[in-house]
Amino acid sequence: MAELVKDIFYLYTVRRMGTRAVASEFTRRGHRRRGGRLWSANTVNDTLRNRRLPRHGRPPRHAR
Known part of the structure; x- marks a missing residue:
């Protein structure tokens, strides 16, 4: 599970994917x-x- 959480933050913050794209x-x-x-x-x-x-990594401002 910890690796998935890291993947979520990586995809969201570094690759700048939206939440729908990460889920997909x-x-x-x-x-x-x-x-x-x-x-x-x-x-x-x-x-x-x-x-x-x-x-x-912190999520971008619009995600807080």
């Missing part, structure tokens, strides 16, 4: 959430905003 990329790679559900833009956004996770 995870689906394309075959990554699933707990319970086997697909990733969604809301799940990616929730992960970016989760203050309990260590920051792997």
Whole structure:
């Protein structure tokens, strides 16, 4: 799971992909959430905003 979180921050901040694009990329790679559900833009956004996770770079200002 930690690697997925790093991937989310990398794709969002470095590659500047939107939350929908990140979710689509995870689906394309075959990554699933707990319970086997697909990733969604809301799940990616929730992960970016989760203050309990260590920051792997700050999200751009519009995502805060």
